[in-house]
Amino acid sequence: MPRTPATKYHQLRDFLRGRIVSGEYEVGTTIPAERDLQATFGVSRSTVRHALRDLTDLGLVRATVGVGTVVIRSRPAVQQSSLRGFTEDLAVRGTPTTAHVVSAVISPPPPHVRDRLELPATEAVLHLVRLRSVAGTPLALMHNFVPASIGIGVDEDFTRPLYELLERDHERFITYGRDSITARAAREDEAQHLDVSPGTPVLNLKRIAYVEHDRPIEYVEAAVRGDLYEYNVTLLRGKERR
Amino acid sequence: MPRTPATKYHQLRDFLRGRIVSGEYEVGTTIPAERDLQATFGVSRSTVRHALRDLTDLGLVRATVGVGTVVIRSRPAVQQSSLRGFTEDLAVRGTPTTAHVVSAVISPPPPHVRDRLELPATEAVLHLVRLRSVAGTPLALMHNFVPASIGIGVDEDFTRPLYELLERDHERFITYGRDSITARAAREDEAQHLDVSPGTPVLNLKRIAYVEHDRPIEYVEAAVRGDLYEYNVTLLRGKERR
DNA sequence: AAGTGGTCTAGACCACAGA
């Protein structure tokens, strides 16, 4: 027994949801009109609309003026991709990789990095350059930038997943990240590290990762061999706001 | 002037949102009580609550019984990226594009397409080839494959967003999609359409879009000029979802 | 006790879609 007694709109919502997931209200069909539900259940239209709003938020129905409320899904949504570090991502997909630390220095950031990390002019960053390989074949050359102020040094074990390092040893919990991906030709130095000829197409991945309060904590720029890596993401089609 | 006049709750919501983002209502403080807003703006309490609901959905405020409605952040909460068609995506970002239909035929699908669309051997697909340009410059050459069984023909207006076509005219509501992105060299025919030399790096975007019951409804394969387009996605880290 | 958001009612008019 729920400690909070079910309200009318909860009861109505759960009733309708049951009909939808059981298939009694089939996908593509309309459920009874709001005024019909109002009469059937002896509640006000506001209460009906409150219940329907919840179903809409759950992505089960879609209301259209002049048409009705249509069932668009009968079961819970597929899970959306979540932010993963490169190492984590490849590990999840069963591809063991090795990391070679090319360099790790504390230095003033380049302007575009300082900009993306929203840093004051005086603050230094840890600039980490790593080459990631799979089965001995170079896969990606990555530049990671992390504000020095979080207390990270150059002596950490950077062959471990960086996010694990940030979360376990420095208690910085990443909440979200923005990835930007383009295709471009490999530059001279990248080509050398990646063991390809200059001009070979590479995936250019840029990421800003954020901790709580929307503060940037990491900026990554990576050149990934296009012939060896595929960036995968699952996206839901949501309701548009505004 | 907006073609749809702003409703009262839109006006109130936008007013309050302005106060919040400008800092006049500071984070951690309460905004005026619902009955005060009701009196101040001369609207009903339902209208006030409708406006506040939107602000809650945006993650700007949190209502607590007995306390009030507290400002919890001054910037809109981060939203996960949602699946958008190419046209929709560019439109949202303010880049008007034009589409040129290279070809539109109903034909038996290539094996890898039939595989990805999980089609029986006998079923044909609509194979759509379009060149998308921005300001006269070719941007992407796209191949779209849609099962013929949904009743889509070759005479539709394919310059419109394809998802709009599917959703409005064919009542197929896309629920999610999987994108796979790599970098590769432009092939001869692509180079010609995209007005670049063969071998130029392009973003290779593959997508399977699904409707209810995890049924594939569309397979896309696109070659996008890496120098003109950036694939952007915002991902949350960790679990928790509703 | 006073004030808050949460729920709920019983109406009303509107714009839009479809027959």
Next chain:
DNA sequence: CTGTGGTCTAGACCACTTT
């Protein structure tokens, strides 16, 4: 035209938090 969801009003009682 009818029926639909979208908006809006002017009340009401409740459970909860704070004073």
